[in-house]
Amino acid sequence: MTKPPHSLLQMFLGERSRLVKRIRRIVDNDATAEDLAQDTFLKLWRRPPGDDTTGLLYRTAQNLALDHLRAQKVRQRHEEQTQDQEQERHDDEPTPEDIAGTIERWHGLMEVLDALPARTRRIFLLNRVEGETYATIAKQLKVSVSTVEKDMMRAMRACREWRARQHDK
Numbered sequence: 094m095t096k097p098p099h100s101l102l103q104m105f106l107g108e109r110s111r112l113v114k115r116i117r118r119i120v121d122n123d124a125t126a127e128d129l130a131q132d133t134f135l136k137l138w139r140r141p142p143g144d145d146t147t148g149l150l151y152r153t154a155q156n157l158a159l160d161h162l163r164a165q166k167v168r169q170r171h172e173e174q175t176q177d178q179e180q181e182r183h184d185d186e187p188t189p190e191d192i193a194g195t196i197e198r199w200h201g202l203m204e205v206l207d208a209l210p211a212r213t214r215r216i217f218l219l220n221r222v223e224g225e226t227y228a229t230i231a232k233q234l235k236v237s238v239s240t241v242e243k244d245m246m247r248a249m250r251a252c253r254e255w256r257a258r259q260h261d262k
Contacts, residue, residue, distance in 0.1 A: 105134045108147055112154050119158040129157050198259060205255045209248055216241055217248035 105112075109130060116133075117126035133154040187195070206214050212234065219225045219233070220241075227241045234241075 101134075101137055104147060104150065105137075108150055112150065115151065116154050116158045119155065120161055125161065126158075129154060129161060132157055201259070202252070202255060205251050206248070209251060210244075212236075213244040213248050216244040220245060 112133065113126050113130045116129045117123060120126055120129065133150065136153055136157070137150065206217065209217070216230055216234070219230045220227070225233070227238050227245070231238045231241045
């Protein structure tokens, strides 16, 4: 049964208030229900004339309302993921207190290293900072590997003692 466009308009206007109520029950928002009712009419208006019944009107409105809810859930999930990612970024950023504490601990460690004998400090820095092996350090400083091992043990003991004092604070 083909109806001219004015028949669609008359049907829509006659069913509009009931249509908006039905959509409102689905989307739980007055303004959205009004918009979706209008979208329903436009969607039917743009299609070729055909079987424009109230059943089609309500089915189209329901489908648009459900599509709206699905899109809303997708947007909400995306927003939550974005917020979670932003929170993770902020969680990874150190606070000024964290930075100050790190600087304070660094200065404390440097004091411990400065208190070591010069050769022991140099061996420690060559191994831990420069990544040199004990054999390379021994050759460079013209000492035995055993001497490098003993100095590293002394430096590591001083670092462990410093760290234990930090945990006690």
